[in-house]
Amino acid sequence: MAYSYKFYENKHCVFFPCHEIPDEEGFNCLFCYCPLYFLGDKCGGTFKAIGDGSIKDCSACLIPHDPKNYNYIMGKISEHIHQL
Numbered sequence: 001m002a003y004s005y006k007f008y009e010n011k012h013c014v015f016f017p018c019h020e021i022p023d024e025e026g027f028n029c030l031f032c033y034c035p036l037y038f039l040g041d042k043c044g045g046t047f048k049a050i051g052d053g054s055i056k057d058c059s060a061c062l063i064p065h066d067p068k069n070y071n072y073i074m075g076k077i078s079e080h081i082h083q084l
Contacts, residue, residue, distance in 0.1 A: 006028075006070035009028065046063075
């Protein structure tokens with residue numbers, strides 16, 4: 001696979017796949033815990049706010065698990081690091 005550093009799949013994980021998906025092939029586990037969670041409502045993903053809104057339920061979001069979104073995620077991280 002070209003750019004293999006952008007993809008990792010662990011089919012032996014007890015949680016694989018961690019989201020309901022139509023096809024397990026190509027499910028990217030590289031960002032197992034979403035690095036965009038800290039962005040709150042600016043992450044760009046599909047989530048529901050829980051309770052007072054300080055906790056996100058990201059179970060409907062597949063952004064970190066789609067191999068095509070590696071550049072999106074890295075771009076968002078870079079964008080916000082530069083704002084610190």
